[in-house]
Amino acid sequence: MSDDDLNDDIPLPGGDLALQTIAMPADTNANGDIFGGWLVSQMDLAGAIAALKVAQGRIATVAINGMVFLTPVHVGAVVSCYADVTEVGRSSIKVNVEVWIRHKKTQEPTKVTEGEFVFVALDDSGKTRVIK
Numbered sequence: 001m002s003d004d005d006l007n008d009d010i011p012l013p014g015g016d017l018a019l020q021t022i023a024m025p026a027d028t029n030a031n032g033d034i035f036g037g038w039l040v041s042q043m044d045l046a047g048a049i050a051a052l053k054v055a056q057g058r059i060a061t062v063a064i065n066g067m068v069f070l071t072p073v074h075v076g077a078v079v080s081c082y083a084d085v086t087e088v089g090r091s092s093i094k095v096n097v098e099v100w101i102r103h104k105k106t107q108e109p110t111k112v113t114e115g116e117f118v119f120v121a122l123d124d125s126g127k128t129r130v131i132k
């Protein structure tokens with residue numbers, strides 16, 4: 001068995017690391033777990049960082065598609081957001097964003113959620129702009 005075969009079993013994040021932060025007590029819900037909304041906010045930022053490189057100017061989020069939360073995030077976790085530009089349209093940019101943490105006990109990379117973020121390039125007056 002080669003090293004490549006062994007690596008096939010290890011789940012890995014898709015896309016490039018766009019943003020990394022630490023989950024803080026202020027970001028928790030009543031159960032002490034991290035708010036889903038906080039995670040979405042981090043994902044929006046990570047997706048925007050990737051989309052800005054393509055749009056080369058003002059953008060706005062127009063849609064967030066197909067998000068599922070797979071595992072809770074605890075205070076102190078290092079939260080890593082990976083972004084992958086999957087499609088560039090006339091004015092729109094689709095970015096798949098994955099959130100990963102390291103499992104508290106095993107330290108194994110664990111996927112928390114993923115979603116498709118759609119950004120639109122805008123001109124100075126807030127109208128859609130053709131991406132060059």
Ligand SMILES: CC(C)(COP(=O)(O)OP(=O)(O)OC[C@H]1O[C@@H](n2cnc3c(N)ncnc32)[C@H](O)[C@@H]1OP(=O)(O)O)[C@@H](O)C(=O)NCCC(=O)NCCS
Nearest residue numbers: 060061062063088089090091092093118120122126127128
């Ligand atoms: C973004 C905005 C300018 C779009 O205006 P619009 O005239 O309706 O634009 P269009 O219908 O021509 O859509 C623009 C692009 O977005 C895409 N788009 C629009 N809604 C979409 C959706 N729900 N899912 C995926 N793509 C979508 C269109 O397919 C189009 O792509 P293309 O130009 O690459 O072909 C307008 O909806 C807006 O200002 N929204 C608020 C954005 C915002 O403030 N976001 C922050 C959240 S508070």
